Amino acid sequence: MAESSSYPSGEISQSPVITVVAIEDGLDEPKSFYIHQSLLRNKSRYFSKALDSCQNATPESHVITTTFADWQFQYFVNWLYYGESRDSSNVVCWEFCGLWGLATELEAPLFQNAIVDWCQGLKFDKCFIHMFYDFDDGNHDRTKLATYIRNKVGYEIVAHGWTRFIETAESLWEDITRTSFLHPGLPLLLRLMAEVDIATELLKTVKLSDPAETKDCSFHTHTDEDKKQCPRYKSSE
Numbered sequence: 001m002a003e004s005s006s007y008p009s010g011e012i013s014q015s016p017v018i019t020v021v022a023i024e025d026g027l028d029e030p031k032s033f034y035i036h037q038s039l040l041r042n043k044s045r046y047f048s049k050a051l052d053s054c055q056n057a058t059p060e061s062h063v064i065t066t067t068f069a070d071w072q073f074q075y076f077v078n079w080l081y082y083g084e085s086r087d088s089s090n091v092v093c094w095e096f097c098g099l100w101g102l103a104t105e106l107e108a109p110l111f112q113n114a115i116v117d118w119c120q121g122l123k124f125d126k127c128f129i130h131m132f133y134d135f136d137d138g139n140h141d142r143t144k145l146a147t148y149i150r151n152k153v154g155y156e157i158v159a160h161g162w163t164r165f166i167e168t169a170e171s172l173w174e175d176i177t178r179t180s181f182l183h184p185g186l187p188l189l190l191r192l193m194a195e196v197d198i199a200t201e202l203l204k205t206v207k208l209s210d211p212a213e214t215k216d217c218s219f220h221t222h223t224d225e226d227k228k229q230c231p232r233y234k235s236s237e
Contacts, residue, residue: 075091091115
């Protein structure tokens with residue numbers, strides 16, 4: 001599992017509580033979250049910079065208004081206080097693209113690591129394949145999560161065959177091939193074939209393994225310092 005948070009220690013509980021208001025595009029009713037300042041500062045560069053810009057404000061009057069969707073931000077808050085175990089089995093495929101976008105805006109790499117770990121617990125089905133489609137958009141395609149998704153798709157095809165993959169993909173298979181030919185900037189089929197080639201070579205050397213079973217930090221983003229605190233890094237030593 002990724003480095004996770006836990007319920008506030010004595011030190012954290014002594015930290016001032018900040019009000020964060022989430023209101024997506026100004027369309028929904030705003031929702032307020034009350035979060036210890038030290039957690040926000042330590043886990044998100046976005047909030048660290050926001051707090052630095054308001055150093056003269058008293059904690060009681062310190063309100064940070066964001067345009068994050070409250071349901072997405074709730075996952076972040078739960079992770080801050082409870083770690084990955086709180087939500088890891090509750091996130092469904094269609095939520096991952098939005099959650100990754102949130103983690104990127106928050107500049108919270110440890111939260112991104114947790115999201116990748118959550119994704120490893122997903123069943124390989126049509127919804128999962130749709131993520132391969134969603135994450136190949138130029139904005140996400142070089143992320144650690146996109147790498148995991150592509151590796152997983154390549155593994156499933158080589159391990160279980162094209163027929164099973166196409167049957168699982170259902171109508172998405174037509175979308176993938178059509179998008180590849182109509183939009184050269186989004187060569188989904190070419191990317192898919194590249195992943196299959198990589199997995200095939202691994203199979204030849206008996207090194208092919210299910211990415212979902214990976215227990216090290218290969219799909220994480222770490223600094224040298226926080227890597228040593230990650231349970232996955234420790235278990236791989």
